[in-house]
Amino acid sequence: MSDENEQHENDPQADASNADETVDFEPLTATYERLRHSTDSTALSEFARRPLPDRSDQAAFSRATALLEAVAGNAHTPVEDRVFLAETMPFPNILVKLSTDESPEVRKAVAGNADDKNWLVGRLTKDESPEVRATALRNKRTSWKMRLEGAEDSTMDSDTLDFLGSLGTQVEPDAPVVLATMVRRAVALNPNVSDRMLQQLAQDASSDVQKAAQRQLAEK
Structure with a gap:
């Protein structure tokens, strides 16, 4: 092997930039590994921003999305x-x-993506970052189970509780009545709920939510 070839093989910065050049000659798995281990940030950035092939070219489209991973x-x-x-x-x-x-x-950007699967955004409602959790709970893909658990979380911030406390009323007015009511009641019982939200929930259409909020107000 020549010194030039050996230098090229040991040059990680050439990996990403050459990935597209070898696309017709290199197996997908080899190109994937080339990109996965590349240290060439400029080439990786270019690849990330590159428009995807048309879906009509299924082979090229599938390859591109796999390499984006x-x-x-x-x-x-x-x-x-x-x-x-x-x-x-x-x-x-x-x-x-x-x-x-x-x-x-x-x-956080993933948590806000409207194309998330509900199990994925649900997992992000348990993220270590409060901002990620809050964003995930606002995603319409989030299940009602996760929303209820968020409303019950004693570490939840008041802004997110304001959002959850508005579900079925100002936010997503066509939401399932029983599920939205359960979430609002949990918000009313959360120690971090804001006074403004408590006042709002004390006038809720649901008597269960009203009673929970009024009890909290009486204890303040």
Whole structure:
């Protein structure tokens, strides 16, 4: 092997930039690993922002989305590009990869993605970052079970409780009545609920919510 070839093989910065050049000659798994281990942030950024092939070209489209997973999971991909992917990609494989990103900013972007699967956004309602949890609870993909658990969480911030306490009334007025009522009642009983929200819940259409809020107000 020549010195030139050996130098090229040991140059990680060439990996991402050459990935597209070898696309017709290299197996998908090899290109995936090339991108996954690349340290060339510029090339990784370019790959992250590259328009996807048309869906009519199924082979190229599938390959591109698979390779984006490698780019998304590479810590050398700039944070702003990982956030971009988290906000714009509808593909579960990419969102799952980004949902465990070391950056709370990236996980927050995943939590707000309207294309999340409900189990994925549900997992993010338990994230260590309060901002990620709050964003996930506001996502319409979040299950009512997770919303109820969020409303019962004694560490939940008052702004998120304000949102949850408005479900079925000002927010998502067509929400299932029983489920939304359960969430509002849990908000009324949460020690972090704001006085303004308590006053609102004390006038709730549901007598159960009213009583819970009035009891809390009486104890203040």
